Amino acid sequence: MTLCRLIAIALIPLLATPRTVQAQTATPTPKPPPPITRAAPSVEDVATTPLSDLNIRKKGVPDILIRAQAAPYGLTGMGRCSAIQKEVSKLNAVLGEDVDAARRSGRKVIPGKVAQDLVGGILPFRGIVREISGANAENRALQQAIYAGFARRAFLKGVGLQKRCGYPARPG
Template sequence: MILIFAMAALGQSPEQPARKDETVDRGREIVTQPAKDIGAAKTEIPVILERAQENPYGLSGLKSCAQIKAATTELDSVLGPDFAVGNNKKENRPGRLAEAGGKTIVNTIIPFRGLVREISGAAPAERRLASAIDAGFARRGFLRGTALARRCPGSKN
């Protein structure tokens, strides 16, 4: 049933491959959520985000614009594209409906889901990942600001 909701969102036009990939990824997340909730599937924190947590505002080893650009690109590969001003993409309504339906079903599969997530360690692992992602966003913003202040080629506000 969950797969049906996830797959329903795939009825998008071929000129929107990024949206289709995003929908497939969300569908995969929804389907695997029960395994994560009971601790059968572990949430891994990418190494780049662990390093960002240690020192999000450090410039050690980043002397040149090329090094700053490489560090920013590495974060982009884990966090996805950075915020773009004027990027008003149209919302994928069928995908959002499928996601909401899938999450509703997943939430009914495991009774006392919140308690199960705390006991299994899934909730604390998710909080650690969210904290690492926040540090990654802070680091990327810091690096972009540093590149802008140094007037590195390609940096823009």
């Protein structure tokens, strides 16, 4: 047998494999990101604190919060309860549970927050570095967007209550 023929015979199973693999492999659904207002930072948040302080790692403002800033009390497209429920659910996914549904842990010390503060303490003159790098400005912009998101969610729940919508389009 020639070398070309051996290579061709070896490649035949590989050519048939993609269809088989594609049929057997389900595309995993991407895990939604955690709410940006969660109390306890993740391990990733703790590990990347110095990068955030230097404004190298930027989280950015989620699109729904940008829209909330632009029109926190807008009702365009919110004529039906289902639209209000969908919008409130999207806000809940980004902001975390609203005060009417939040469960209190009663815990005073949050280990992840302590770890993040310890890692953040490694950087000398952290406050000045954050200001110069723009990390504080980015954080202020995110906090303003979060505030607009809270206002939008509360407004929509009020509208949902008036329309007698079901939860989550009304307070629970």
